[in-house]
Amino acid sequence: MSGSSSDLGILVGVDGSPEAHAAVRWATREAVLRHRPVTLMHVVSPIVVTWPIEPVVTTFYDWQEDNAARVIERSKETLAGAVPDAAAPAVNVELRHDGIVPEFIDASKRADLLVLGSRGLGPVGGVVLGSVSRALLHHAQCPVVVVKEGVVPTDGEALPVLLGIDGSPASENATAFAFDEASRRSADLVALHAWSDLAVFPILGMDWHRYEQQGHKILAERLAGWQERYPDVAVRRRIVCDKPARWLIDESRHSQLVVVGSRGRGGIAGLLLGSVSTTVAESALAPVAVVHG
Secondary structure, three states, X not given: OOOOOOXXXXXXXXXXXXXXXXXXXXXXXXXXXXXXXXXXXEEEOOOOOOOOOHHHHHHHHHHXXXXXXXXXXXXXXXXXXXXXXXXXXXXXXXXXXXXXHHHHHHHHOOOOEEEEEOOXXXXXXXXXXXXXXXXXXXXXXXXXXXXXXXXXXXXXXXOOEEEEOOOOHHHHHHHHHHHHHHHHHOOOEEXXXXXXXXXXXXXXXXXXXXXXXXXXXXXHHHHHHHHHHOOOOOEEEEEEOOOHHHHHHHHHHHOOEEEEEOOOEOOOOOXXXXXXXXXXXHHOOOOEEEEOO
16 A cells, blocks of 8 residues: 555666666656655566576676676666755665565565566666566455656656456455555556447447446446545546546656556456456556556
């Protein structure tokens, strides 16, 4: 939940890639909003060999350690340039040696938020980090934000936070997170509900107005309590027919942050939200927060 507190604060995965530096910049601004520290984390993966080549292994291990030091140092420089010195958050460093995904899952237990680049260099140059991001979207123990290089808007303060609501209790944590983010950013909140995961419309005999009314009812039920808790957040409601991922990706063009649940059941169509969160995180044109139920 967004109101939780932990010793790692805002945890950022860094590997030296442009996407990781974008994640550092986003995390730094988020830390300022939350008055929390930033933890830069880099994982050095173990070397697995099946034949004796000790000199080569030792040389490569030394390169990994030197590379880790450079990655951390450059990430600190990126963080320092993200906000004015007077506003800069406290900075911690975590350097770990083991599997990337297990180490980040473990660290996420002590973090308010895990921020990742959408793709990166991985432990060896040229290895795509996308598979790591996808795994952590579903297994991290805290909300995960995926950031792409060049998609963080410079005028983000004027743009809304976009929330995807599927009508299930599982999306309650995502709703709480979205309201909290909108309030911290003094931004509007756009709550989008897609009643169907079908791409075909209209269907013979369909009463669109009846489904639209059901959609508005679902939104009213899910938003009512949170609007009372956050009276400063102006809410705009959107009811759409068609695949929710497509609409969320399209609306992300005009949003500073997209918030979705990690897994749930769509209200009318029985939508499995896990596939939606992955698709949106991969393709949205704004940072995407995936919040677990």
